[in-house]
Amino acid sequence: MFDAMHSTIRYQPGARPTPPCSERQDHLVGGPQLTFSAGRTIFSEGDHAGPLYQVTFGMVRSYRILADGRRQICAFHLPGEVFGLESGSERHFFADAIVRTGLRALRSTASAEPIDELLALAMTSLVRAQDHMLTLACQGAIERVASFLLEMAGRQHAAGDSVVDLPMTRTDIADYLGMTMETVSRAFSKLRRQGVICLPDTHRVEIVRCDELRACRDVRSHDAFDQDQGRRGFAEID
Amino acid sequence: MFDAMHSTIRYQPGARPTPPCSERQDHLVGGPQLTFSAGRTIFSEGDHAGPLYQVTFGMVRSYRILADGRRQICAFHLPGEVFGLESGSERHFFADAIVRTGLRALRSTASAEPIDELLALAMTSLVRAQDHMLTLACQGAIERVASFLLEMAGRQHAAGDSVVDLPMTRTDIADYLGMTMETVSRAFSKLRRQGVICLPDTHRVEIVRCDELRACRDVRSHDAFDQDQGRRGFAEID
DNA sequence: CGCAAACTTGATCATCGTCAATGGGGGTGG
DNA sequence: CCACCCCCATTGACGATGATCAAGTTTGCG
Numbered sequence: 001m002f003d004a005m006h007s008t009i010r011y012q013p014g015a016r017p018t019p020p021c022s023e024r025q026d027h028l029v030g031g032p033q034l035t036f037s038a039g040r041t042i043f044s045e046g047d048h049a050g051p052l053y054q055v056t057f058g059m060v061r062s063y064r065i066l067a068d069g070r071r072q073i074c075a076f077h078l079p080g081e082v083f084g085l086e087s088g089s090e091r092h093f094f095a096d097a098i099v100r101t102g103l104r105a106l107r108s109t110a111s112a113e114p115i116d117e118l119l120a121l122a123m124t125s126l127v128r129a130q131d132h133m134l135t136l137a138c139q140g141a142i143e144r145v146a147s148f149l150l151e152m153a154g155r156q157h158a159a160g161d162s163v164v165d166l167p168m169t170r171t172d173i174a175d176y177l178g179m180t181m182e183t184v185s186r187a188f189s190k191l192r193r194q195g196v197i198c199l200p201d202t203h204r205v206e207i208v209r210c211d212e213l214r215a216c217r218d219v220r221s222h223d224a225f226d227q228d229q230g231r232r233g234f235a236e237i238d
Numbered sequence: 239m240f241d242a243m244h245s246t247i248r249y250q251p252g253a254r255p256t257p258p259c260s261e262r263q264d265h266l267v268g269g270p271q272l273t274f275s276a277g278r279t280i281f282s283e284g285d286h287a288g289p290l291y292q293v294t295f296g297m298v299r300s301y302r303i304l305a306d307g308r309r310q311i312c313a314f315h316l317p318g319e320v321f322g323l324e325s326g327s328e329r330h331f332f333a334d335a336i337v338r339t340g341l342r343a344l345r346s347t348a349s350a351e352p353i354d355e356l357l358a359l360a361m362t363s364l365v366r367a368q369d370h371m372l373t374l375a376c377q378g379a380i381e382r383v384a385s386f387l388l389e390m391a392g393r394q395h396a397a398g399d400s401v402v403d404l405p406m407t408r409t410d411i412a413d414y415l416g417m418t419m420e421t422v423s424r425a426f427s428k429l430r431r432q433g434v435i436c437l438p439d440t441h442r443v444e445i446v447r448c449d450e451l452r453a454c455r456d457v458r459s460h461d462a463f464d465q466d467q468g469r470r471g472f473a474e475i476d
Numbered sequence: 477c478g479c480a481a482a483c484t485t486g487a488t489c490a491t492c493g494t495c496a497a498t499g500g501g502g503g504t505g506g
Numbered sequence: 507c508c509a510c511c512c513c514c515a516t517t518g519a520c521g522a523t524g525a526t527c528a529a530g531t532t533t534g535c536g
Contacts, residue, residue, distance in 0.1 A: 064372060067456050072375045074368060087361045092368075115353055122360040123325045129367035130312060130330075134302060136374035137310045137416030141524065170483065178375030183524055185484055202483065202533080218305050379492070408515060418493055423516055440501090440515065483532070490525075499516075506509085 031105035036097035044094050049086040051105040052121075055079050058101025059167050062093045063175065073176040075128065076168065078155050082106070085121055099167040136178050139217075144177040145187040146216035149197070153207060162207045163200075170202075191216070269343035274335035282332050287324040289343040290359075293317050296339025297405050300331045301413065311414040313366065314406065316393050320344070323359055337405040374416050377455075382415040383425040384454035387435070391445060400445045401438075408440075429454070 031051065036042060042060065043050065053060075060077040074093060077083040086092060135147045153164045166173070170188075174181045188205075191197045196213050198206040207213055269289065274280060280298065281288065291298075298315040312331060315321045324330060373385045391402045404411070408426075412419045426443075429435045434451050436444040445451055 066372075066376060070376050072372050074371065085361075087365050092365075115357060119353060119357045119360060122357060122364055123323075126360055126364045126367060127325050129364060129371060133312065133367060133371050133374060134304075134310050136371060137413075138304060138308050169481090175375075180525055181483080182485085182526080186524090189484070407513090419515080420494080420517085421492060424492090427516070477536100479534105479536085481532105481534085483530105485530080486528085488525100488527080491523090493520105493522075495518105495520085497516105497518085499514100501514085502512095504509105504511085506507105 031107065034103045034105060036101045036103065038097060038099045038101075040097045040101075042095040042097065042103070043084070043091050045091055047091040049089050049091055050084070051107060052082050052084040053095075053103040053105055054082045056102035056104055059098040060095055060101060060103075061098055061168060061172060061176075062095040064093055071175045072178070073172055075125075075132075076152075076172075076176065081155075082121055085118065085125065098172065141179055141183050142187050142190065143217055144179065145173075145184060145191065146213050148173060148177060149205060149207065150210075150213060150217060153210075162210065164205045164207065166203050166205060168203075269345065272341045272343060274339045274341065276335060276337045276339075278335045278339075280333040280335065280341070281322070281329050283329055285329040287327050287329050288322070289345060290320050290322040291341040291343055292320045294340035294342055297336040298333055298339060298341075299336055299406065299410060299414075300333040302331055309413045310416070311410055313363075313370075314390075314410075314414065319393075320359055323356065323363065336410065379417055379421050380425050380428065381455055382417065383411075383422060383429065384451050386411060386415060387443060387445065388448075388451060388455060400448065402443045402445065404441050404443060406441075 033056065034053075036058075042053065045064065055077050057079050059079075060083060061073050062075050062077065062083060063071055063073040065071050075083065076098075077095075083095065131151075135144055139147060149164060152166065153162070156164055168176075170181045170184045174184045177184065188197070188199065191213070192199055194212070196207075196209050196216070198208055200206060271294065272291075274296075280291065283302065293315050295317050297317075298321060299311050300313050300315065300321060301309055301311040303309050313321065314336075315333075321333065369389075373382055377385060387402060390404065391400070394402055406414075408419045408422045412422045415422065426435070426437065429451070430437055432450070434445075434447050434454070436446055438444060
């Protein structure tokens with residue numbers, strides 16, 4: 001029993017290979033360009049499920065609201081990415097523009113799209129959701145933020161560039177990672193004090209030591225966690 | 239900004255309608271029957287992605303192992319359900335039988351299956367993953383257990399029957415819900431003391447007050463949480 | 477220039493994880 | 507068939523992580 005527990009194969013969060021199909025879904029190109037200013041609603045829960053959308057610039061958050069007002073952000077959508085796939089005839093999420101954002105509406109999701117493109121999109125979403133589940137289930141505060149930064153870095157640019165744009169608020173990040181704004185802020189500050197990241201401004205992060213950030217993400221923090229308490233005053237970077 | 243926050247539309251965890259397509263995937267029927275005894279590995283991370291499987295009896299857990307040995311159970315698979323869909327040519331999960339389990343192997347996932355069945359399966363998995371993400375991100379210990387019980391109840395029988403089989407261990411449940419075995423156990427005990435559930439044995443739960451269980455799931459527990467401290471001795475049910 | 481929203485930081489507290497001890501059920505071997 | 511043993515579950519005590527509450531600061535925008 002539990003043979004697998006003794007396997008040497010180990011999963012590294014976020015280290016899964018990109019699904020085989022391009023995310024850009026170029027075959028789906030269709031409708032006109034739409035522009036949404038910051039904060040504008042794209043669709044709401046309960047709406048009739050309309051088209052898929054491809055982000056051309058800006059950023060989108062999709063989320064749910066619980067009975068008690070709590071919000072969970074399920075995903076951020078970056079330029080090139082497609083969102084809006086639903087399992088029924090109704091929207092199950094809210095989506096709105098985080099900053100001024102351009103969208104291209106793709107034909108009705110109903111049936112007009114090539115089904116293999118829809119499958120590719122569904123699989124991409126599924127892989128992301130599974131990775132995110134793992135973050136939510138297993139990781140502590142610092143690790144979640146580290147995972148988030150590495151995920152965003154990986155989706156924003158082809159390696160080399162180490163500056164990540166984070167147009168969303170700290171509250172958005174918190175609602176994505178299942179924690180509070182304050183804890184997110186503290187995690188950023190801690191990583192900054194450790195010299196792992198720089199914060200030129202609140203919506204931009206430079207990843208200074210990518211390897212250390214990966215280490216934060218991968219290792220559960222029991223050991224070697226609060227060593228930075230003693231470091232204050234000489235590891236300050238700003 | 240944040241218009242949606244003022245919307246009256248509210249999401250109830252687990253209340254989303256079942257995806258339009260039957261989960262039973264009857265069109266995929268194919269290969270021979272296989273039987274796995276309790277604890278037997280079905281496939282491992284890194285394996286070449288083989289067929290899809292349909293559970294005929296018993297129960298399966300699929301999970302990942304993190305670098306530090308931590309485990310996350312992504313899903314339990316019940317009789318009638320299909321699992322094993324991968325985004326690449328390799329398995330990204332482990333799967334093994336929780337109890338003696340029967341599986342029917344469906345043809346190679348490669349391309350032999352009707353693609354719309356694969357899409358249906360992907361969408362079902364995606365919806366489950368999204369619901370689970372919400373549980374992990376937003377809910378406290380009692381709520382998670384309540385969500386879990388209601389999810390299992392909903393998947394095991396068509397309403398009316400209130401007894402749920404839980405062949406998995408408390409540790410399995412904990413690894414699914416992102417908490418510890420001890421906390422799961424305490425949550426069960428608390429719900430039992432409150433008279434919401436009965437525990438005829440450790441692997442069987444009777445849902446006595448379904449409405450209260452739903453309330454546990456839906457409401458964030460700030461208020462009315464530890465009222466049962468005073469109830470001990472008269473609300474004991476066993 | 478001023479206001480409002482967002483961010484940061486600190487102090488306190490609650491939930492949950494960890495450690496530990498005990499109890500129970502099922503399976504195996506004598 | 508019984509006894510032992512091991513794994514699982516339960517329960518308690520304690521501590522740590524992160525939520526909450528509360529200022530105070532910065533930023534962005536009108």
